[in-house]
Amino acid sequence: MRLLFAGTPTVALPSLDAILASEHEVVAVLTRPDAPAGRGRRTAPSPVRVRAEEAGLPVLTPRTLRDAEVQAQITELGVDCAPVVAYGGLVPPALLDVPRHGWVNLHFSLLPAWRGAAPVQHAVLHGDEVTGATTFRLEEGLDTGPVFGTLTETVRPLDTAGSLLDRLAHAGAGLLVATLDALAAGELVAVPQSTDDVSLAPRLSTEDGRVRWEHPALAVDRRIRACTPAPGAWTTTPDGARLKLGPVRLRPEVTHLGPGVVEASKTGVLVGTGSHAVELAEVAPAGKRAMPAADWARGVRLGADGRLG
Structure with missing residues (x-):
């Protein structure tokens, strides 16, 4: 399939690398604009942008996806699917159905548990013994779309949010590629999420x-x-x-x-x-x-x- 990969931080890199090593074609990468980073707060490109440019891929860094010119640019790419890993921006309704198979998000929880920006942090904070990752199709609601696949991961007694997220990022990369493979083969149908046991994971503040x-x-x-x-x-x-x-x-x-x-x-x-x-x-x-x-x-x-x- 022709793909538009959307992601921004380091946690998205295992998925980008896995997709680049797959049979699918990444025609462009969508990431957030350069932003202040590090102790000196100097403006720097996102880790995904750096990796994409190393691979010679076209990179899109719009401040918003609601701009008509940006939407036209994405539409003209003619992609079959848009895998998403921690992109950090909202995909507006006008773009949700542009790819034939939609936008497939890799989320680091077992949905509908921990919908939101900080699922791994909340899993550790609340003492979950098991968590995981989910691939699902984006829709207008917050992490409410139908599910393609899941994997589980044990939360270890000494896990930090960082160590647990790192394991999920690498395991989730395989799940995302498997989801894309099955979609390409016409072997996968998304299943609506349960309405029971929904929990929210807002970003943790200082x-x-x-x-x-x-x-x-x-x-x-x-x-x-x-x-x-x-x-x-x-x-x-x-x-x-x-x-x-x-x-x-x-x-x-x-x-x-x-x-x-x-x-x-x-x-x-x-x-x-x-x-x-x-x-x-x-x-x-x-x-x-x-x-x-x-x-x-x-x-x-x-x-x-x-x-x-």
Whole structure:
């Protein structure tokens, strides 16, 4: 099939690579415009644009797909299907039926669970034991279209949103190619989503990353892992400075510390929660790089009660 691939961040690259290695023809790539990135916030092309240009593919970077000229340009490509992986923009109704087989989206959850922008983060945050990926046909509703295929993935105890998303991106690439193959062969019919067990996964904000030490340790652990690497989990020191937190280790045998109270020793840095303590691994003070928590604790004054948050 002739394809228009739509995607923007690094998580879309395994799918683009898999499609380029398949029997299908990518005639163009659609990605978001260049945007500020990195510590210096310099304008840079999306990872998908970089990979597409390396492969010698035409790249479209419109600010909106509602522009009539952009819609005409996409229509003139004459594609059979438009696979989508984390494109980051809305496909307007006028374009949904332009490809013969529509726009086929790879979504990183088992729909109808976790419809929205941050399905993997919410799966970790809410303690899901199993998640997965789904290919479905885009329609006007938010991730409501009929399903072509699914795969499942176990959420491991130490998974961050980043590590889980990486596994799903690679496994999902195979699912997406298999979906395209079956569509091309006329062997696949989309099945409407169930209306039961629908859950929403809005993008997590910086405030969502704030750790509340009065919550049970398991909830603290899940929030930190769900916000790693983005938007980042954090707390504050007694002087109000922000401290970014990496994943922690549960210490159920330590119950004498109150919520947020820090106990530092040569063997580690413990923080109390609403249930039992957790052990900090890496932290990053404001404006500084990540460092072992023990190194941070030796160089900071926490005050008499040594309390975070």
